[in-house]
Amino acid sequence: MSDSSPTSEVWLVVGLGNPGPAYAGHRHNVGYLVNDELAGRIGSPFRAHKSGRADVVEGRLAPPGQPGPRVVLVRPRCYMNEIGGPVKALASFYKVAPARVVAIHDELDIPFDTMRVKLGGGDNGHNGLRSIRSSLGTGDFHRVRVGIGRPPGRQDPADYVLSNYGAAERKVLPFQVATAADAVETLLTEGLERTQQRFNS
Secondary structure, eight states: OOOOGGGGOOEEEEEEOOGGGGGBGGGEEEHHHHHHHHHHHHOOEEEEOOSEEEEEEEESSTTTTTTOOOEEEEESSSSSEEEEEHHHHHHHHHTGGGGGEEEEEEESSSSSTOOEESSOOOOOTOOOHHHHHHHHTTOOOEEEEEOOOOOOOOOOHHHTTTTTTOOOHHHHHHHHHHHHHHHHHHHHHOOOOHHHHHHHO
């Protein structure tokens, strides 16, 4: 980033997921998918960051022709329960306060094709959120909670999140991902309250 905007304006947007092709289609990796969508909107590919253990895209997120906030999209290269390490390293590198960190993640307690946006809160058993909270020393970061719903029958939730979306879900998924990306853009440009009013279905 070559402009002279204050570093404090930077947002760190972290897509939660597990690396590698074996996990690519899992419900647990929807954060990766949303960040891929945002990277496409910025028009830049992910590149390895010198801090290690993460790929990043640096740019601005805003409607065409409008100035937008500076953003660093983050795709950690480590597994979900270790995500906090690279998030802390990047937050330190870019001098980003926890309140300007956005975690995009799957949420069991929200039905598929719905979402919620909030600031702070618990981990609700999510290993990625727990790792970020532990590394940053606070849970006061933003969350874009992308609903995946509860598993059917008696399926273990841990097995459910690490399984592929069903055929019917895969038809809807691109729209859900695009909506979650819209929510991130709105959060960064218009604030939490307006984002919640628009997207907390």
